[in-house]
Amino acid sequence: MMKISMKFSVLLMSVVFLVACGERKRLVDIGNEKQILYIANGADPADIDPQITTGSVEHRIEGALFEPLLTKNLTTLEIEPALAESWTVSEDGLVYEFKIRDNAVWSNGDNLIAEDFVQSWRRVLSAKLGSEWATYLYVLKNGEAYHTGKIKDFSEVGVEAVSEKVLRVTLSGPTPYFLQLLDHNCMYPVHIKTILKHGEFDERSTPWTRPENFVGSGPFVPVEWVPNKVFVMAKNPLYWNHERIKLSEVHVLPVEGTLAMERMYRAGQLHVVEKLPPAKIASYKNDPALHSFPLYGTYFYRFNTTIKPLNDVRVRQALSYAIDRGQITKTISRGGEPVMRSLVPITPAYKPSYQFPEDIALAQKLLAEAGFPEGKGFPKLTLTYNTLDEHQKIAVAIQQMWKKNLGIDIHLQNQEWKVFLANQHQMNYEISRASWIGDYVDPNTFLEIFIASSGNNETGWSSAEYDDLIRAASLEKDLDARVKIMQEAEKILMTELPIMPIYGYSWNRLVSPSVKNWQDNVQDYFSFTDVYLAQDKK
């Protein structure tokens, strides 16, 4: 028996040795040779119908499969031609005409025409489709009326095909950021004939988006989609600008969890990691693979202003003034995030006119005025956050700061994501973690959510003056005047403080040095159009 087990052990060891020492190419090495990019993208895409999907996971993929009328420069985010090669705007800023490229075709060879946009936007505005983005198209003349059923005739909506390659758009009012909206996924044209082949015009979730059925307009086409395993896209040879595309394939892997992503990167199984866990950022500080960049988003806490004592502005101000945001970004988030004492992130086109102070003495004074000197008598409120280490650490830090600086006790409550969302939407909370990432680079995308009628307000706070300013800004054609109105509105919000901004997002991603032409921007757009792979010399 001893002999047998010895032989078996030798055999087993040999197998292990062969597996271990055989020349084993890493996935990224194979990818570099074949121009195949491996990228982790968080969860699996729920769908790739750009008109109904709402997550960034889906949008990044859709950005490669569809092309909008206009796109943005990946570094500067300035408007650039895409399917439309040129455009004109009427003097009153209400009518836009887009000239669609003569050589723009669908991935099945069909000519891409202006009517495709008309029908695609009709689909978004169709109530039965239930697109969560329909309100985006309310900027069109009669867009809201059609979506809400007040008018039935789509020809009354402000979008028409003037000719095969000219699209005319009429807006309901001057919308200075209209061109910025055009590269949003809900604005992409979809191939209606394909949709009709697999279901009704306004039916959700039909198989038209399966790789074998799909027809798109972008630089890539889907070739394989194994749920929870991989989404493979290949170069679209019919794309009008196909000579620009260097990659042969992009493999999008649904990897949940930033730690797993980072491990896969280290093991040579990924070129690009969507997000690095905060604890790992320091270890990549001097690594060229680390891409750190600011994101157009803000991390904040919501106050439920319908309950005592949070209905008292002095209490909200005291809570907001009494914390050290720099300490949080330095020791917890650790990604180089800017502290925020206003809501809208700073851009070259917009700076807030007012930032609330961080002033412990003032906070104590305000709390005393509100009837809680040194925190005495202050009820034990609950701060709710969804399950994530980072949220918990921030909540603990803020709990301690409030305890130390104001003498108040706050109870922390961790909730599973869907439970958290349901409670937040029903305003079943007292203080709650929140965040907002801008859909487009304009203060309106942040400020609009706090008007009284917005479903995303979720604080119970409303101000007629604030709503009027936001409405006025949407009608203002002069850009400087519009910025001033926005600043005024933001000042009201940051004085009333139904929310408490903490920091601005910054993103930390790993991109293998063999990935060339990868660009980062504040909207975290992915584009694979100019990306190529080149093995670095060792």
Added chain:
Amino acid sequence: MLLFILKRILQAIPVLLLVSAVTFFMVRAAPGGPFDAERAVPPDVLKHLNERYHLDDPLWKQYLDYMGNLLQGDFGPSFKYTTHTVNDLIAAGLPATAELSLYAILFALVVGLTAGIFASLKSNTLQDYIPMSAAMIGICMPTFVLGPILLLVFGIWLGWLPVAGWGQIAGDKILPSVTLGFAYAAYIARISRGGMLDVLSQDYIRTAKAKGLSTARIIFVHALRGGITPVISFLGPAIAGLLAGSFVVESIFQIPGLGRFYVMAAFNRDYTLILGLTIFFAFLIVLFNLLADIVLVWLNPKVRQDLGGKQ
């Protein structure tokens, strides 16, 4: 024997019905719905979504409709993976889960039997204590601890094996199979050691030794058949457990199997996918326990006789 099988199948039907009903109503009772997202869904959009998925019907009607469709083999559409049906997703995830379970059980059998037999031959010596202590660790150590350790050592530090994936790069099936199979190997080692010790103390083995037969012949020809019978009866529930319990390993190693779908379905409140997978797993557990019982009855004439007597 046929009557025994028929009886077991009939017993399985109320079990599956109960599982489906309990899961259906429990999932619906959980706070948060499939359409709850960070950005509030406009009320009219939510109304259309509820209509589309019949969530505006009374709960009892939804359950009856679901069961009616289920009888026709239709598990319904997924709420999250909207272009896929639950049938699609089960079909997509089953091959990886089945393959992972197969490799895990093979690993468990090879390592467990080798260790068990070896330990039984050297009972109460160091060569017995070492594998049996390792087996005890294997039984005690959860997969969510073992997986990351193996991954760190063999994937990151030594760089020998891939750290994630399934069928994408050579060797990516080794670490998850070992992680999943390790505890089962430990059980098999202990069971087979006990079984072998039992058999090795029998008179016919002493006779074989007295006849001067080689150790290998005594073990493989005479002792093994009786010694591993307890292992065979362990295999049925073990395979069912592997198939239904691989979700931790699938999550650690990013394997596109049913377990990972299950975890994601729970987080997403994907009602139909949770329900479909629960019923499917319940069916597998019932099926493999039944198969194990059939094999046991078939192997053991005494049990067969008892059954015959009862019938």
